[in-house]
Amino acid sequence: MMTLPHALRRWTAGMEWRRESVGKSGAMVFRLEKGRQVQYLKVRPRDNRLEPLSREREVLRWLERRLPVPEVLDYEETRSAEFLLMSGIPGRMPMDLRVDKSRIVRWLGEGLRYIHELPPDPCPWSRPNDLLVKVAAARVEKGWVDESDFDPHRRGRTAEELLDELLRTCPREEDPVFTHGDYTLSNILMTENGISGLIDWGRAAVADRYTDLAIGSRSLASHLGSEWVPFFFKAYGLNGVNWEKLRFYRLLDEFF
Ligand SMILES: Nc1ncnc2c1ncn2[C@@H]1O[C@H](COP(=O)(O)OP(=O)(O)OP(=O)(O)O)[C@@H](O)[C@H]1O
Ligand SMILES: [Mg+2]
Structure with a gap:
């Protein structure tokens, strides 16, 4: 052991x-x-x-x-x-906290905006789309993509099929900011006063802001209910949702 x-x-x-x-x-x-x-x-x-x-x-x-x-x-x-x-960071994961969901969702949105507003300039890590797609393709090639772990609506499809879709739908425009890289509820700790800390930073990098919006909104929907997603986007300060990007970055996550 x-x-x-x-x-x-x-x-x-x-x-x-x-x-x-x-x-x-x-x-x-x-x-x-x-x-x-x-x-x-x-x-x-x-x-x-x-x-x-x-x-x-x-x-x-x-x-x-x-x-x-x-x-x-x-x-x-x-x-x-x-x-x-x-x-150790004090607090609980948002889904275990006994606080109004509306406050939790607001903290999640505002917290993400705060992370994205860090100046990206001195950040030594960068993950532009072309790099991410190349890494995804290499992982498919090596047989490293776990098809049994695909989101339920993609079960039964192959990694190669998903890679085709990834290449077809890769957004042209990128909006790079400092991102967490795995902004799921289990990586955020809160007390009744708000976010106490953020953990699990192994995938942080300068990347499109939608990497976190996509993973964050999916995690929020599964833990607190999809009806909260619009409030999350609003608290973040998003003016209009780019659904293509949301779909692309959720798809991208299947390869890692
Ligand atoms: N420093 C910390 N302070 C408080 N809780 C922590 C801390 N590190 C880990 N945890 C708890 O342990 C859980 C798992 O830790 P973490 O998210 O880092 O690992 P993981 O999800 O297994 O990561 P990965 O997928 O990167 O291997 C967290 O969801 C959290 O509940
Ligand atoms: Mg984690």
């Missing part, structure tokens, strides 16, 4: 461990607690198909003074795995 690197043992000595989740991208997440101290340890096997945890570490460091994100406490790597230890 998992052998903890020596340096990490110093950090985690005496902490009470609880297994949190296994994410889509193959990371194991543990919650570590001692008294009022809460930390999270993310462990990911080395695998070319997965985004390395070292990238998430770099993004977290870059964001440290820019947004409410976990502090990186330690990062270790062994031949077979990577380990990222970070501080």
Whole structure:
């Protein structure tokens, strides 16, 4: 199983461990607690198909003074795995919070706008559409796309069919901003005062703002109900929805 690197043992000595989740991208997440101290340890096997945890570490460091994100406490790597230890963000995921849905949805929209308004200039990561489409095509070629994980309305279709559609529908105009890259409700923590922090930054980059609008609205619809999506767009400050882009970025997500 998992052998903890020596340096990490110093950090985690005496902490009470609880297994949190296994994410889509193959990371194991543990919650570590001692008294009022809460930390999270993310462990990911080395695998070319997965985004390395070292990238998430770099993004977290870059964001440290820019947004409410976990502090990186330690990062270790062994031949077979990577380990990222970070501080715990207080609060709950929006779907578990006992607050009016209208307030939650407003915070989600305003929070996303806030992220997108970070100056993108000094951001070292960029994911323009042509790059994303190339990576998607390479993943299809290598057989890395999980067809069993497609959204229900795409089940039964092949990765090649979806790639054809992706190439056909790739938007010409891009509107790049700093994006989270996986703005789902389970990556946002809130208290009754609003967003307390944002996690899971491994896919952050300068990219079209619709990458987050597409994933965010889909996650919101599935957790809180599709009737809330227009309120999310309104709180974000969107004037008119570009449905082609929404569809394209949701489709793109099937390849990763
Ligand atoms: N620093 C943190 N503070 C509070 N909660 C956290 C923190 N890190 C992780 N969590 C909890 O653990 C869950 C999983 O963590 P995270 O989203 O980073 O992993 P994941 O979804 O498995 O990621 P990936 O898909 O990138 O592997 C989160 O939804 C959240 O509930
Ligand atoms: Mg997550």
